[in-house]
Amino acid sequence: MAQDRLFETSPGVVCPMLRDHADALMAYAERRLEGEKADSIARHAMNCAECRRVIDSQRFVWEAMDAWEPEAVSADFNRRLYRAIDEENARSWWRRLTNGRVFTRWNTAIPVAASCMVLLGFFLVRTPDPIEDKKQAMFVETVDVEKLDRALDDMDLLRELNQDLGDSRI
Amino acid sequence: MAKADAQHSSTSGVLEDMAAAAAATVEWDAELMLRLRAGDVASFSLLLERHRSPVIHFLYRMVQNQGVAEELAQEVFLRVYRSRDSYEPTAKFTTWLFRIATHLALNWIRDHRNEKSSASLDEETAEGIARQVSDRRPTVEQSLVRDARMAEIRTAIETLPEKQRAAVLMHKYEELEYSQIARVLDCSESAVKSLLFRAYETLRARLAHMA
Numbered sequence: 001m002a003q004d005r006l007f008e009t010s011p012g013v014v015c016p017m018l019r020d021h022a023d024a025l026m027a028y029a030e031r032r033l034e035g036e037k038a039d040s041i042a043r044h045a046m047n048c049a050e051c052r053r054v055i056d057s058q059r060f061v062w063e064a065m066d067a068w069e070p071e072a073v074s075a076d077f078n079r080r081l082y083r084a085i086d087e088e089n090a091r092s093w094w095r096r097l098t099n100g101r102v103f104t105r106w107n108t109a110i111p112v113a114a115s116c117m118v119l120l121g122f123f124l125v126r127t128p129d130p131i132e133d134k135k136q137a138m139f140v141e142t143v144d145v146e147k148l149d150r151a152l153d154d155m156d157l158l159r160e161l162n163q164d165l166g167d168s169r170i
Numbered sequence: 171m172a173k174a175d176a177q178h179s180s181t182s183g184v185l186e187d188m189a190a191a192a193a194a195t196v197e198w199d200a201e202l203m204l205r206l207r208a209g210d211v212a213s214f215s216l217l218l219e220r221h222r223s224p225v226i227h228f229l230y231r232m233v234q235n236q237g238v239a240e241e242l243a244q245e246v247f248l249r250v251y252r253s254r255d256s257y258e259p260t261a262k263f264t265t266w267l268f269r270i271a272t273h274l275a276l277n278w279i280r281d282h283r284n285e286k287s288s289a290s291l292d293e294e295t296a297e298g299i300a301r302q303v304s305d306r307r308p309t310v311e312q313s314l315v316r317d318a319r320m321a322e323i324r325t326a327i328e329t330l331p332e333k334q335r336a337a338v339l340m341h342k343y344e345e346l347e348y349s350q351i352a353r354v355l356d357c358s359e360s361a362v363k364s365l366l367f368r369a370y371e372t373l374r375a376r377l378a379h380m381a
Contacts, residue, residue, distance in 0.1 A: 057374040060381045064323050065342055070227040071236040081244050
């Protein structure tokens, strides 16, 4: 096993503690192991130079890593982050809907497209034809004017008849 | 014997208390995230204060450039904020957080593989001298030796393969469990152990002359 070669004490030979209990050995090196397990490894390390070497060198590595202190965080880190959040919240509803991405999944685009088609068809069916309405309006207007003319003619005729009747009585 | 038993039981009690405290911390993170999902923006501020430094420090050790680390950290927390509506506490919050951070760091490393991402030894030496002036170290020589050791450690970690590097940093500095690291790196626990063993073996070999 590749892991075994990491802990070979000599070519082809692996200490059983390293081979079978590497986790415990590392935990012991980290001083996280307690009780009987820790005592067992401590007793083994007293008699196994290789395990002792691994434990000591691993502890040195961790101590060296402990000394690596990171840089201080910039004073304006939070301000920059909140500004980015505000800018994101101010984006258009469309970009928020797509999260800046064009629909790339058919299983999302097809239902959306179908919904749009249904809505479009609904409005096309429901919306009256404005041209036809105008024609009808013009027709009604035309009919009304003709009726009015006829009515006026009838009134003139009646007036003339009344005059004639009035003259004849005298 | 009775004294040893008493010490053992007291130590066990301390460990149990620490485990309970850790569990409570994890639950509090999830609670804050759920509050954010419900619209409580102040919870995001609390999460930011709790996890800002660990995330930035992890990213700094991954990419070894403070400016880049902060830019990546900004993106990490932006993604946390964006995901607030769909957040579900299916895993520990820190696992999810470091999964995002590791993903961004690995992408950045791969994109900038041929560029120099860390400061030169000369620059670090200058910083070390500046620290000496401000920290009032006893000698310049000690500062130079210290800075040289730091440079070796940084180089040793920087030259690890990316996944080994991430595993070591999460294991050593963030004290994530094997299971958490496995979820972050999307691999098995045995694979994580293998990564760590190889990484530590490499580090032991590279830093042996400093012992």
